[in-house]
Amino acid sequence: MSNFIFEQIETPHERSFKCSIFNKTKPNPNNFKWHYHPEIELVYIDKGSGIKGVGNHISNYYDGDLILVGSNLHHMPFTENFSDNKTEVVIQFKPDFLGNSLSFTPELNKIHQLFIKAKSGLSFSDTIKKEVGETILGLQYETYFQSFLTLISVLNKLANSEMIYLNNSNLEDINENNQLKRLFNFVKYNFKEEINLKQASEKVSMTIPAFCRYFKRNTGKTFIRYVNEYRVKHASKLLMQTDNDVKSICYESGFNNFSNFIKFFKKYNNLSPKKFREKMLQK
Numbered sequence: 001m002s003n004f005i006f007e008q009i010e011t012p013h014e015r016s017f018k019c020s021i022f023n024k025t026k027p028n029p030n031n032f033k034w035h036y037h038p039e040i041e042l043v044y045i046d047k048g049s050g051i052k053g054v055g056n057h058i059s060n061y062y063d064g065d066l067i068l069v070g071s072n073l074h075h076m077p078f079t080e081n082f083s084d085n086k087t088e089v090v091i092q093f094k095p096d097f098l099g100n101s102l103s104f105t106p107e108l109n110k111i112h113q114l115f116i117k118a119k120s121g122l123s124f125s126d127t128i129k130k131e132v133g134e135t136i137l138g139l140q141y142e143t144y145f146q147s148f149l150t151l152i153s154v155l156n157k158l159a160n161s162e163m164i165y166l167n168n169s170n171l172e173d174i175n176e177n178n179q180l181k182r183l184f185n186f187v188k189y190n191f192k193e194e195i196n197l198k199q200a201s202e203k204v205s206m207t208i209p210a211f212c213r214y215f216k217r218n219t220g221k222t223f224i225r226y227v228n229e230y231r232v233k234h235a236s237k238l239l240m241q242t243d244n245d246v247k248s249i250c251y252e253s254g255f256n257n258f259s260n261f262i263k264f265f266k267k268y269n270n271l272s273p274k275k276f277r278e279k280m281l282q283k
Helices: 106-120 126-141 146-161 168-176 178-190 197-203 208-219 223-241 246-252 258-269 273-282
Strands: 016-023 038-045 050-054 057-061 065-069 088-093 122-124 164-165
Touching: 016 126, 016 146, 038 126, 050 065, 050 168, 057 223, 057 258, 065 106, 065 126, 088 126, 088 164, 106 122, 106 146, 106 164, 126 146, 168 208, 178 197, 178 208, 178 223, 197 208, 197 223, 208 223, 246 258, 246 273, 258 273
Parallel strands: none
Antiparallel strands: 016 088, 038 065, 038 088, 050 057, 065 122, 122 164
């Protein structure tokens, strides 16, 4: 992680987690660029727009966001430049802040699984964001003990809700399903070539309809969407890390049609490749 800044998190001695509130009048004084820390980080932004960069994932948000960043997963500041964002709540805690026996406590097992999934970076739906948002904002007014219980309750709700993995490449480390691992590796090593449903379904010995249902049920997205997002993320990295022209990046990322590449890129990042590169260079 030599390319990223290590952030030292100082948790108050009387608490097991750190809760910080930021806004336009009180910006984050430690607004690093790409950085990482051992603590798991829960970020709630109640409204407004900005860019979220977690691991290899970079995208825009437009109506606030709710994100869980795993231990030592590099990420960008989510409100480096406040764009009508009202409030950002950042909660940081050690992976073992609930004790070393987390995986052996039945009532906390789902939270344990949530922390494992957070290694990939997680984003949550508008529904759960609205459900827990006011609760998260209210943590600042609670006693230490009550806020501790509230945080556990919030984490439990997140663990039982629909979530979006921000880094598909990490899913193979999270999910022990051998069929999914086979599919993830298939995409990882072949995304620059043509990939279709027939090829993918044959990898797991399923009919195409059964495969489509299986993949959507286990990942929350269609296989074609997964492949296109994987390609767009690769293109995003090349736009940030190289001076290659956009058209060559398009083909190097597995797209065989430039107009389709522009369409998918805009759909995923809400910016054209050119505007995306310009914005990232400003960071």
